[in-house]
Structure formats: C-alpha cells, structure tokens
Amino acid sequence: MSELAIRSGQKSVLITGCTPGGIGHAIAEEFHAKGLFVIASARRPEVLKDLAAKGIATVSLDVTSQESIAQCKEEVTKLTGGRLDFLVNNAGRTHTVPATDLDIDEIRATFETNVFGVMAMCKAFVSLLINARGLIINIASLSAASPYIFGSSYCASKGAVVSYSRCLRQELRPFGVRVTVVMAGTVRSNIANTVHPLVEGSLYEPVADLYAKRQVYSQNNKTMDTPAFARQVVNNALRPEVPILLRAWFGRRDWFWCGGMSTIVWLGTILGEWILDVGAWRVFGLQKLKDYLDAKRKQKALAAKADEKTE
Template identity: 35%
Template sequence: MAGSKYCLITGCGNGGIGNALAREFVAKGYHVIATVLPGEYRDHLLNQSDISVFDLDVTDESMVRGFSNTVAKITNGRLDILVNNAGIVYTMPAVDTDIAHAKRLFDVNFFGPLSMVHHFHRQIVAAKGLIVNVGSIASVSPYVYGSVYNASKAALVHFMDTLRVEMRYFDVRVMNVISGEINTTILRHDKERSLPERSIFYDTMNEDYKAHCRRNPGSSLPSEYAKAVVKQAMKRNPKRWFWYGSNTTTVWALRTFFGQWVWEPVFGGMFNLKKVRGQPKGGRVEVIIEQPKV
C-alpha cells in the first residue's frame, strides 16, 4: 500500500465510537487498521477494502508487541495516526468498588493506551504523526457512580498531556478528546447492575441507581462525533483538548468559571443524593470475625 496514510484505531466494536471513527478516516483517504477483541463480532468492518481488521487485547502486552511488528510491515514503519479508543466502564459507588473490577478497568483504560504508545511510538515518530486519546468529561468532573472510570480517564489525560510535552520536539502531536456521552453500546454490561445489599446506599438509592445504569448514554450520535473529531485531527495543529458531545459545554463552563466546589451541589442534586441524609440503617453491615489460628 505504498503512498497510503495509515490510522490505527483500537476498540472498533459494532455500534461504538471506534467503528464510526474508522469509517470517517477512510472517507478522508486513510487506510485504517482497526482492532477488535479476539472472538468479537467484526462483520461491520469487513465490507470496506480500506479497513484491515485485526484481533487485539490491549491489556496483553505480548500481543501488543507482536501486533506492532505486524503493523510495521503494513505501514513500512510509518504510522500517521494512533487512536487510543478501546475502553470499558464500571458503574458503582466509590465505597462499593470491587477491586478486581477496578484493576481490570485500569488495565484497559489506562495501561492499554500506555502499552500502545510504548510499542508504536517509533512508527509515529517516523511519520511525524498524531496520537489521539478518546477521553471523557468524566476525567475532569466527579461524575457520580463513576469514580474508578473517572480516575482512569483523568490519569490518561495527564499522561497524554505529559507525553505531548516530551514528544513535541519529535514533531509528534497529541490530542485529548474530552468526550461527552455518546449514544453507543458502551453501557451494555452495566444494564443489569444493582447495588450490593451491604451498600450504605442500598436502601435509599438502589432504584435510582438501577435507572441510571439503564439510561440511554447520550444524544450525540457516533457518526457526528467521528466527523467532528476527524476534522479536528486533520488540522496542522489540532487542539490539545478537544471538547465534543453531550454536556461538554456545561462541564467546561462550570469547571472554568466556578471551580471544584461546584460539583457537590450539581451532582448531588442531579443524582438526588440528599435522600441518604438521616438514614440510620444505611444498608446491611457485614461483620467478619477471623477465627484464631490453632
């Protein structure tokens, strides 16, 4: 594919942002290298000659390392754009966070992009290319029931901001997309969640929580989002932080003009957390007594 421009996008499952971005980059003349999880549905990507589809689990570093060699053979060692899009969510109050779930989420949302940057940076430097990080307004606001997801996205934004400074003199650009909620299938694994019965929020908030998990994720369509992101990415000097999607203007304004204190009344009111005040029961308490070793 001599003379082609190449864009690698992780997490291109059906109905998601990655799929929409792949199609938009193809429309702009790129050959897209799209990844899906091993065994994941991919027929939606197989009907275009300018999209090559590969299995990739970004949490498996040996797989990422081998994939970088495969991509180098396709691109002749020059990758124009890397889009770190693969990600998962975990909806749960901070105090009820399951540690295994939290570690898995950080493996995908934070360490996965780190691994991609580590193993692909030489190809990007060779092309004087662009790294795009698909972030979230959750990275800059304490969105209720999203503490671990928020933290993973905040960590990634700061990593990418530092990467931008370090890579500037190699003529590599780094773009953080601060995304609002987009109407995708990302919440599909949260739909049937319920609060743990031991939770201090269980008695008063469980029905509200379940309704939140079953909500529609946003009014912005993936195709609209992709057009805006790709248009920005095509610029000679794309914005360091590019805000797009539902509620981004509101979050930007509150963060810019009011400060951190504003989130408590805003999100407290939005999620009706005042209901828990004065509730002495506060869920079921587990008492674990360790038996003395004989």
C-alpha cells in the same frame, strides 16, 4: 492479517476497540471515508467483518496483553511500511459501582484497559509515530473533570489518562509527535450498556432507583449519536497545525471537548470546581439519600428520648 496495501502518500491510522456499536467502530468508518488507510482492531477480529468488507484493514489486538500488542505492531509495521500517522487509543471499559462497593480485582481490570493499555500502546508504537511525525488521540471523558457519581473507578482511570497525556505531549514534542485528548461527553455506545447491580448490603440500597438511572445516564442525557461524535473527532484530527495560541480557533485542538454535556462541563472547569460539585449533586439526586438518612437519625434520636422518659 489483512491483504490490503497502503497507497503511496496515503496516511494511516490505527484504532483500538472497534467493536460494532461503539465509538471506535464509528471513528474507523469516518477516517476511511476521509481517504485514510485505516487499521481497525478488536480482541476478536471476526466481529469486524463489516469494516473489512468496506476495505478497512483489521487486526487482532488486546491492549491488556503485551504479546498481543507486539504482534499487532509487527502487522501494522508491515501494512504501513513502518509509519503511523494516527494512533487512536479508544479501547475502554466502563465501571459504574459506588466507591464503597468496589471490588479491587474489577478496579485493576478497569485500569488495565483504560490506563495501562493506553500507556503500552504509546510505548509500542512510538517509533512508527516518530517516523510519520504523527498524532496520538487519547479518548478520555468528562468524568476526568466532573464528579460522575457512582463512577469513581472509571473517573480515576480517565483522570489518569488525562495526566499521562499532558506529560506525553511535552515529552514527544521534540520528536514531532503530537497528542490530542478527547474529553468525551455522553455518546451513544454499546459499552455503556454494561450494568452492575448494587451489592448486597450496599450503603446505597435506599436509593437503588437513583443508582439504576445512573447506570444508563450517558445514554439518556443529551446523548450524541456515535457517527456525529466520530465525525467531530476525525475532523479535529485532520485540521491543520497552527501556533498554540491560535489552535483552539483555527487548527487542531490539543484538548477537544466533544459529545453531549461537554460544553456545560467545560464551562464548569472554568468557573470553579464547586459548580461541578453542585451540579453533580443535583443531577444525580443524592439529596434524596441525605434526606432519608437525616430522617432515620431523627427517628433514632426521638426513640432514644422516649426510652429515657420511660425509665
């Protein structure tokens, strides 16, 4: 556990998933720059040496392990005196595989981190958050609102985070604990570099090139630099609390759309889901697969007619 001590009146923040090169790491640096007592976490805290050197407290945390979460809570309680002003649930797992090729164990692993880990963290730290009348920041994704083709498992996990957060916001409102959902767009992150090859015999082998492009889509399309994204997330978290009708303009937003393509997808949710469907179809080029299959069916039909004539 870190030897750092919180100052009197200093606000505290715990961030999950702070491995270098990712969003959590940048958010930790930004909160630190704003003068907060930052507790950065990762499964292997030794990877956080650069944050520790800057005066940031570091702890070991695996959000898929109840034992690890309990140990982390004990350490955070000692570090902060039993209060937590901000909990940032950032730890996540990418999963880009066609829906018909999914491995059930891989789906479970995705949900363990992206969904159950968030739920477990909120349950474990709620007492500390209540003591501080704190704020929970759940990092979701545009994929919760848009058909992010070949990402059905990931989309489902982020959609679950969104629905969970809606209920959580209302349930914790009487206790003075607030909830912000970050609808993250395309952001520079090492997590997006995990590549899953097509399984043998996949329905999508004819468009393997499209699938390969999709694997790195978030890193090549209006991608926001990680520090810029972190700055916007932290600035929103630190904005004043105002009445809900004025919140989107003058205070902290409950739903914070941020990152590359976030404005486009947000507009799509207003104009209608059909807009998002048409956009995804065109962006990811699945017309190419439809044309290929239509041509194959036509060839098969012509061959069948030719056989009939020769009989």
